[in-house]
Amino acid sequence: AQSVTQPDIHITVSEGASLELRCNYSYGATPYLFWYVQSPGQGLQLLLKYFSGDTLVQGIKGFEAEFKRSQSSFNLRKPSVHWSDAAEYFCAVGPYNTDKLIFGTGTRLQVFP
Amino acid sequence: EPEVTQTPSHQVTQMGQEVILRCVPISNHLYFYWYRQILGQKVEFLVSFYNNEISEKSEIFDDQFSVERPDGSNFTLKIRSTKLEDSAMYFCASKSNEQFFGPGTRLTVL
Numbered sequence: 001a002q003s004v005t006q007p008d009i010h011i012t013v014s015e016g017a018s019l020e021l022r023c024n025y026s027y028g029a030t031p032y033l034f035w036y037v038q039s040p041g042q043g044l045q046l047l048l049k050y051f052s053g054d055t056l057v058q059g060i061k062g063f064e065a066e067f068k069r070s071q072s073s074f075n076l077r078k079p080s081v082h083w084s085d086a087a088e089y090f091c092a093v094g095p096y097n098t099d100k101l102i103f104g105t106g107t108r109l110q111v112f113p
Numbered sequence: 114e115p116e117v118t119q120t121p122s123h124q125v126t127q128m129g130q131e132v133i134l135r136c137v138p139i140s141n142h143l144y145f146y147w148y149r150q151i152l153g154q155k156v157e158f159l160v161s162f163y164n165n166e167i168s169e170k171s172e173i174f175d176d177q178f179s180v181e182r183p184d185g186s187n188f189t190l191k192i193r194s195t196k197l198e199d200s201a202m203y204f205c206a207s208k209s210n211e212q213f214f215g216p217g218t219r220l221t222v223l
Contacts, residue, residue: 034211043117043204044156044214090156100146100158100169101212 002027004093006104014112015083021076021107023091033074034092034101035065044090050074061085086111115139117215119205125221126195134190134218138207145188146206147180149173150217156204162188195222 005024013019025031032051036044048059055067065076074091088108094101118137126132138145147159160170162180179191188207192199200222206212 036214041216043119043216044206046211046213049211092156100161100171101148101156102158103148103156105155 002093002102004091004102004104006089006091006107008107009105010108010110012110012112013081016080019076019078019081019085019109021089021091021109023074023076023104024072025074025091025093026072027093031067031074031093033065033067034094035059035063035074035076036090036092036103037061038088038090038106040087047076047089081109081111083111083113085109117205117207117213119203119215119218121218122216123219123221125223128197128222129194132192132195132220134192134203134205134220136188136190136205136207136215137186138188138205139209139213140186142207142209142213144168144208144212145180145182146208146212147190148204148206148214149201150204151198151201159190159203192220195220197222 003026007022034049035047038044047063048057050057050067058064063078067074088106090106091104092101120135145162148156150156158171160174161168177193181189202217202219204217205215
């Protein structure tokens with residue numbers, strides 16, 4: 001069965017610290033992977049996506065993610081977190097040409113000054 | 114930058130009442146979706162819509178749910194007789210190359 005696991009429900013970091021949010025997936029075919037961010041009162045904004053090619057993908061707001069097929073992971077990273085990065089982050093899997101995305105439960109990021 | 118919009122932002126209704134959640138997708142997109150997120154749970158796929166018909170739906174999307182594109186701009190989700198467990202945040206999305214999501218409608222069923 002297709003599934004996405006985000007092991008960390010809540011992460012707290014200091015501003016300026018590095019960040020890694022974990023995502024593991026279970027998917028039968030070649031996965032297409034996404035990270036979305038949701039700020040309070042806002043919709044889900046696409047940070048980055050992986051379809052094929054280079055396994056390190058760059059996204060908006062200074063985020064990057066690395067696809068590791070051997071570990072079934074697609075972890076999100078940022079070298080230096082800003083207070084405005086505080087939000088909920090969702091990992092999702094789904095083929096590009098299918099109709100649905102399968103989401104993880106999300107990781108809430110809190111940033112301390 | 115074009116965006117998906119949803120109205121209302123918050124809907125409160127009594128159990129058994131019908132509700133219609135409205136979405137305006139991005140204008141040149143052809144694929145439309147509804148997802149929901151029960152508080153504290155995952156975002157779950159409900160239904161996708163293309164070429165004026167449902168292309169895929171989940172087990173959640175039973176006979177109480179329906180979708181419609183009544184004109185060239187709106188995309189609606191109707192829940193015929195709401196239940197307490199329908200309380201959730203409902204997200205609309207539209208797609209060209211990837212899915213863009215609206216801000217959601219929080220539905221509270223009392």
